Amino acid sequence: MAATDTLPSLQTLPSDQLRALQWRFADRYDLAMIVQSVRPIARGPVARLVAQGGRNTHEWTAEKNALLAIYDESGITAAFLNPEFGGFIEGPKNLALALVAFELSWVDAGAATCSLASNLGVAPIHERGTAEQVAHYMPLVSPPGPGDSREATRVAFALTEPIPFVGVETGLLSGKMRIVEWEDGKEPMLHIDKRGRFITNMDFANVVTAAVDSADPRIKGSCIVILEKTDPGSWDAGVPTRKMVHQLSSTCDPVFNLKVPASRIVGGYTVKDGVIIPNFSHGEIIEAVFRRTRVTVGLMTSSKLLSAIEPIIRYQRSRFRGGETGTPGSPRYDLGLQTKQDVLHRLIDVWATGEAGAALGFETARLFDRLDPLDREKDRLFAEQGISGRGVLKAFARIQQDAIDCVTLQRQPEAGRDQARLDLLESNPLVQYAILDAQANVFCPACKLWNTGYGATVMREAVSLMGGYGITEDCPGFLPHKWMDAQLEATYEGPEAVQRRQLSVTMTSGLFLAQFEGWITDLEALQAPGSGACITASAMRLWLWSLRHLQNATDVHGAKLYQSNRQGVTFPLTDALCWLMASRQQILDTVELGRSGAADPSVADELPGTLAFFMDLCQVQAARAAGETARICSELVLGYLAKPAVACACCADAAPGVDATALQAFSGHRARLDACLYGFRLAKDRAANALTSVMIPEALDYPV
Template sequence: MATSVTTSRPAMLTLPGDPVRQMQWRFADRYDLQMLVQSARGVARSTVAHMVAAGERNSHEWTPAKNAMMEAFDRAGITGAFMEPDEGGFITGPKNLALALAAFELAWVDGGAATASLAGFLALEPIHERGTPEQAAHYMSLCAPPQNGEGRRPWRGAFVLTEPIPYVGVDTGMLNGKVRVAEWEHGQEPWLQVEKRGRFITNIAFANFVTAAVGSDDAQIKGSCVVILEETDEGTFDPGTPTKKLVHQLSSTGDPIFNLKVPASRIVGGYTVKDGVIVPNFNHSDVIEAVFRRTRVTVGLMTAAKLLSAVEPVIRYQRGRFRGAEGARPGTVRYEQGIQQREDALHRLVDVWATGEAAASLGFAAARLFDELDPLEKQKTAILAQSGIGAGRAGLKALREFEQRAIDSLKMREDDPKRTEIGSDPLVQFVLKDAEANVLCPATKLWNTGHGANMMREAVSLMGGYGITEDCPGFLASKWMDAQLEATYEGPEAVQRRQLTITMTSEVFLAQMHAWAAEMRRIAATHPGTGACTLASAMKMWLWTLEHLQKSADAEGNKLYHGQRQGVTFPLADALCWLLASRHQILDVLELEHRGKDDSAASDGLAGTVQFLNDLCHVQAAQAAGEVSRICAELVFGYNEHPAWNETGCRLCFTADELDELEETMPGIAAMAVDVVENDGRHAMKAGPCAGCTGASEFLRLQNKLCSCLSGSRLAKDRAAETVSKVMIPEALDYPA
């Protein structure tokens, strides 16, 4: 008689708590960040949650309650998280992870609240990243929350980039806002006249100042720039009409109008005068690039928070679905499990949960990366300046040597002393982290908000009709709608895909991808249950496909991979995002397992939590592999002409007479023939002879390998589903419905 052996596995007893997340997201040793998280959570799940429950999202106007929310941010230290201690803040050094964590906590309850907080930082970002020391010190101090005993109100800011309809969002390189010289007396500082109309500008109802992108309308000013405008400047500072949004109603949005006279010292980053012409030190594109490559990450994490916040309400709804029915009595499976009796409901929730974990891992990894990159970027600039090398092409040319050294180091063994020596060079470190950041930033924004919005719809659907009501627990319907806006913030999907098509072909990044594929193989050797082997195979397939497309042409002889061929480049960018999210999800679980063994607060029940999160990794890796396989197969074969039953196509086939002759010397060959044309011209009823795989046989080998690597992924999903059906949750949500 056959017997089956069931291996006992540790089970996760409760939802992952703070000790787990602190280790996963690498701030277990940062008390300042832990306190910021607690402060932001306190505001989100009290002040913000009560506002949403009271219907504050039903108004487009800026109300006293919404203004009180901003004051709560000040008291909780959220506003000061962006400033240095000498500016009124409390966190020293780069703040990307800090701002990401605060936004994550606020977005757990409401995306508009998170946006209201972030928009103030966005207004300061141009000054922080490209402003003069004097500009940074002045405006950071003004915006810092008042200290005990200070009788002042903090300033609020807004970032004014987008132009009015019909130009809204069309091309940030084309500016409708204009700047010209108003006065310029000999030996004195010039005064500028700035005209700007904005569209969809956040925080504008209460902004004391704005950073506005404008183009020159005067031969005495070169190019474009970003200018700081204050509400007390001479002229018009009109916040305009509130935008009638369907989403993010807890943030202020409007269409402002500015026509102001300001000193030239308000040009962000300063200026020089050359031959009687004002030359801004940074054009508006330079400023935007520095700002958006950091703030896009935080927006992506807002959607990740929504996905993870949906898990508990869905579990509660599913389990209680039949309670109160005559046939569901306490103690019965129907009463205790509800909809979770059925595999489909559990599997779909596992998919939502796995996506949320991957999105959070990708976003927090990108935030930490920018914290590492920021000081390296300053160090790089200083080193090049000492050699008399400035920014622009000269700087890029000077870094090429270090790019090659970085690539060479990635090909060495990890224990090679030479690799350590090369890696200690700050310029090599900068090149490596910059190449990675140039990909992770748009990938986080694209995948988290794009795929994340789709999965939020799935989460809402798991609540049945309850999901689209105002009193849905966890505000899931609002979060679903909010996610649609987050997908368009700071550039919609097409903008992120366009950036990825450029940055993902960097030689340094491709060398990193090869190294990461090898890394996943090593992880698979010690942690096979993570799906790392599946992910490594998918990475290899993606790399092969990119190289193939860069060298190939379509059936009409047109090059496949180039900037305007977005039917090729954009899907390949999408496929890459799946891989990056899954990789960081796996790395976070390994970090938890490694750090958790020595952490008394997390060690209790750690094995079960790690097992469950490993299973989610395996589920997500299988999803990523499936997407990569589908996309790559379409791109590799989809641009080939399918053979037809014409003279060219029939030459690829055996004729009946040929097979008869060959059968005499090679018995059985007829059974191997795929397509045969009869002597009278008859053939199988289909589009044409089966397409071959000329030039792509290696792809089929990789795809076959990838398919077999999926072994165990559905077993992991079954285990994860069983855990979801048994995990304990609190009796009630910790914020109101």
């Protein structure tokens, strides 16, 4: 292995302060506190319940139910709420909730889902509810304090429905609403008939926000409606879903048959020509909700990967202790399996994937924190101007060019650009919203897709590093549970195909691509040798060139390549983009750690070694991302052409119908990318070597 004696090396596992700097919340003590508040819950009662076999039943047991009160007491439940409704965090809370999910998932993501599902349930009201609905329901969700005898209000979100529609299309709803009473001058009364499937929190929820469609000519379209357990009619929480994952969350198939006032339609309604028109369709609301909650799901899987590092290192080092060979002080005794390079390299792959996923996830959460106030301002401005529905789309079509101009001007040298126009555009909240929204439309599905999908694959690798131990209940760190849970995370709140479909559209937006081009330039200009920035930047150029080429190219039969139904082209490109986004963000976070860490004396001892190690991880991940991108782009750019007589790319210009100039450009990008890979394998050796000397705690801080 490479000698690293002269270079700073990883001394300990990353500290909380270092993570706070890296994930950019070191200036937020409210967030540091929520981390410290959630951690003992995750590693205490949650871990104990898992260790005692609490996951081995589909039923919602008393032991699982007891966790709810613990979440309440520790502030987990109230983290979603604004201070005026009993919360304690001011402003947007996407990063806060991401940290909560990350901490809980370190031990058990079912616990995270349980806590976050309440937020999901109330999110339609939070995002799109009327002022009256917000004022009524948000304080109810706040956990009862000492001396408050009211029953806790717990909320579930009912969207998915039983077969045949389940998981097929969120736009199709078999849940229906009809008008049963509508007296002059009075609130119309609705009859709600909804069957749910895979509905989280149903064992204890007493309020449900349910997606229903109209089955009455006097109601137009769909909506989300608020149901209460005390409403007249039938409220059947249903039987537990026989899921094999996330067993610390309650999941049932409920049946609702209830009569509710039309004022329960989330966001309200208007009456036009005797027809009730909900102000928001269920699709509009779930888009606003899911684009935020999917981020936390992505982070659940990344948390699992990072949580696996310490138990695997401990297992590797102690593997041969107690045997007849290997006395204390010998490499076999001290390092165990870590004398073998393969297990170290594979653990580096696990760690690098976890870092990249966490970087992507937390950046997405921060992005939504930046976007949320602009979102509210956009709604206010449009309401002021009387713009709604399709008018909003038209308005944004006009703003799109302004936003692209803003991005372009920001990248021009100050000396020659039109500063007055840039100032104008930068002060326009709608332009700024459009810029961030274009990012969010890519970051969110990318984070959900890559973190969970590829994360589940790498979680299997983590389990395999534990040998036979890895598939037992005794495995430290609950790794086998985490492996299985990761598969659910790749599926719920929009499975992988849904995310790829969304990305295939949003990543081609001119406004996004204008920003993407700027990111490439930024990475190329980044003064961070050894970070892998040039690798990722070159791969991003290759991807961008391939996308643009494929958008205009046809296959050997003359059929257009980049089109909606040709998922064999569009979907792999989305996958490649996710790899690049994760790698880029990992590099940016590491560079940020170096910058802000240098000014923080509390990490002075830790920073040099950890930073060097993280740089090596960045290189490892950048090379892996570049490899995936190069493979995908080559397959797509070359794979639909006629096979040349001599089967190699450099001779392909001999084949009929092949654009030789384009292929030369493509080969140029490939060659440039290959040239960036010099030395990256040494980085992997260095990182692997660091694993043999990093100091880890004596024992895991949660039970097995």
